Amino acid sequence: xxxxxxxxxxxxxxxxxxxxLLPVTFSYFLYTNHYFIGTSFVEIYQNNNLLCKExxxxxxxxxxxxxxxxxxxNKVRMKESHCPYKICVHTGWISKPxxxxxxxxxxxxxxxxxxxxxxxxxxxxxx
Amino acid sequence: xxKQILMYLCLVLFSCKKSYKExxxxxxxxxxxxxxxxxxxxxxxxNNVIEKVFKKIEEIDKQFGYTFESEIxxxxxxxxxxxxxxxxxxxxxxxxxxxxxxLTNGAFDITTGIxxxxxxxxxxxxxxxxxxxxxxxxxxxxxxxxYEKILLDKNTIxxxxxxxxxxxxxxxxxxxxxxxxxxxxxxxxxxxxxxxxGDIYVKNTQDNKPWRVAVQHPRDKQRYxxxxxxxxxxxxxxxxxxxxxxxxxxxxxxxxxxxxGYPTDNxxxxxxxxxxxxxxxxxxxxxxxxxxxKDAISLANKLxxxxxxxxxxxxxxxxxTSQKIxxxxxxxxxx
Numbered sequence: 001x002x003x004x005x006x007x008x009x010x011x012x013x014x015x016x017x018x019x020x021l022l023p024v025t026f027s028y029f030l031y032t033n034h035y036f037i038g039t040s041f042v043e044i045y046q047n048n049n050l051l052c053k054e055x056x057x058x059x060x061x062x063x064x065x066x067x068x069x070x071x072x073x074n075k076v077r078m079k080e081s082h083c084p085y086k087i088c089v090h091t092g093w094i095s096k097p098x099x100x101x102x103x104x105x106x107x108x109x110x111x112x113x114x115x116x117x118x119x120x121x122x123x124x125x126x127x
Numbered sequence: 128x129x130k131q132i133l134m135y136l137c138l139v140l141f142s143c144k145k146s147y148k149e150x151x152x153x154x155x156x157x158x159x160x161x162x163x164x165x166x167x168x169x170x171x172x173x174n175n176v177i178e179k180v181f182k183k184i185e186e187i188d189k190q191f192g193y194t195f196e197s198e199i200x201x202x203x204x205x206x207x208x209x210x211x212x213x214x215x216x217x218x219x220x221x222x223x224x225x226x227x228x229x230l231t232n233g234a235f236d237i238t239t240g241i242x243x244x245x246x247x248x249x250x251x252x253x254x255x256x257x258x259x260x261x262x263x264x265x266x267x268x269x270x271x272x273x274y275e276k277i278l279l280d281k282n283t284i285x286x287x288x289x290x291x292x293x294x295x296x297x298x299x300x301x302x303x304x305x306x307x308x309x310x311x312x313x314x315x316x317x318x319x320x321x322x323x324x325g326d327i328y329v330k331n332t333q334d335n336k337p338w339r340v341a342v343q344h345p346r347d348k349q350r351y352x353x354x355x356x357x358x359x360x361x362x363x364x365x366x367x368x369x370x371x372x373x374x375x376x377x378x379x380x381x382x383x384x385x386x387x388g389y390p391t392d393n394x395x396x397x398x399x400x401x402x403x404x405x406x407x408x409x410x411x412x413x414x415x416x417x418x419x420x421k422d423a424i425s426l427a428n429k430l431x432x433x434x435x436x437x438x439x440x441x442x443x444x445x446x447x448t449s450q451k452i453x454x455x456x457x458x459x460x461x462x
Contacts, residue, residue: 048153084257085372099349102160104158109153109155122339122341122351123320123329125325125341125351126327126340
């Protein structure tokens with residue numbers, strides 16, 4: 001009987017590493033709130049009218065008549081608002097598709113939309 | 128060969144599925160965000176159906192809102208003076224509210240309208256400053272609270288005491304959900320999601336993919352407590368974090384205890400329930416919030432309501448859930 005000895009090469013280790021990494025990465029995105037944000041947009045509405053749609057990846061400050069929105073590092077927030085209790089400002093940063101910031105007094109809605117179809121996307125939020 | 132090609136063609140033809148597209152529209156109505164998502168293979172038809180729903184919700188908004196032309200305001204203005212003739216929908220909804228009040232031992236009560244006004248939560252979005260009402264003002268207002276002081280008779284409503292006020296804020300969104308759901312079903316939409324200010328109704332008899340509804344964490348808008356996978360049901364949440372103000376470092380919110388006249392302060396900070404009837408779901412989430420842990424759970428068990436109750440005790444967050452709700456939870460991040 002002939003014994004065969006196989007010595008693993010560096011390539012074998014790389015392949016093994018990738019195969020081990022894949023399920024870990026998959027599980028991470030499945031079981032956490034994280035999303036890819038490559039094609040996400042920030043949509044800003046006032047009085048049911050779309051004021052603008054900007055990519056979330058573009059850092060900028062958007063000033064409107066009675067409020068200011070800041071987009072930074074793939075996140076968005078209501079920076080300033082002329083409303084009594086600033087609940088919209090206290091909402092803080094949002095970064096995930098289907099999250100939204102609402103300013104009822106100014107009838108403003110800021111939401112993140114994504115054109116990507118994900119198997120685990122969230123359809124809506126109860127609050 | 129020809130036979131094989133024919134068979135192949137048949138297979139391709141019959142295996143073709145209709146391509147359903149997600150159509151969504153969002154509007155500011157009823158002082159909140161209203162969102163409708165449907166799956167339809169005709170975009171124009173789908174958008175028209177959604178427009179039809181929103182048109183009806185605008186009517187409901189006018190009917191139950193705070194404007195002078197609303198039937199509710201007419202009832203409030205005639206309090207202690209005369210009975211008011213109302214539409215059958217207003218009559219039915221007030222009747223249903225009273226039924227829920229009886230069912231919840233008065234924890235849900237639409238006559239807390241006077242408290243909402245006193246504490247500044249009526250027309251909350253237009254308020255510029257908030258102060259706390261005086262103790263004697265609260266005591267005096269409590270005399271005007273009590274669902275048994277509403278008289279219903281042949282499509283007329285009468286509030287027994289002058290200055291009484293009813294407020295349908297705890298049930299109107301649920302009613303709007305029911306109306307929207309009925310219109311979508313009448314128009315043969317088999318997969319839809321309606322979200323009116325956080326109260327949701329979902330339906331899917333089209334495919335086997337559930338709707339995924341996240342439950343917001345009451346103290347961190349960036350996070351979700353869990354994600355629910357649902358087919359056909361209502362989900363409603365009542366919490367102290369959507370309409371509130373801080374005064375001297377204390378949070379004052381809009382869900383009043385009809386027995387004390389103060390915003391409910393029993394440790395509960397949010398209640399999310401799953402229940403088939405959207406009107407009851409809306410009202411019961413408020414009632415369970417007011418009832419407190421023990422009575423809320425006992426009511427939920429009696430009515431087979433699935434729930435997630437979030438409590439804040441000594442700055443620690445505690446989660447209480449029904450046994451069966453676990454079958455709806457597809458992902459959980461807390462508790």
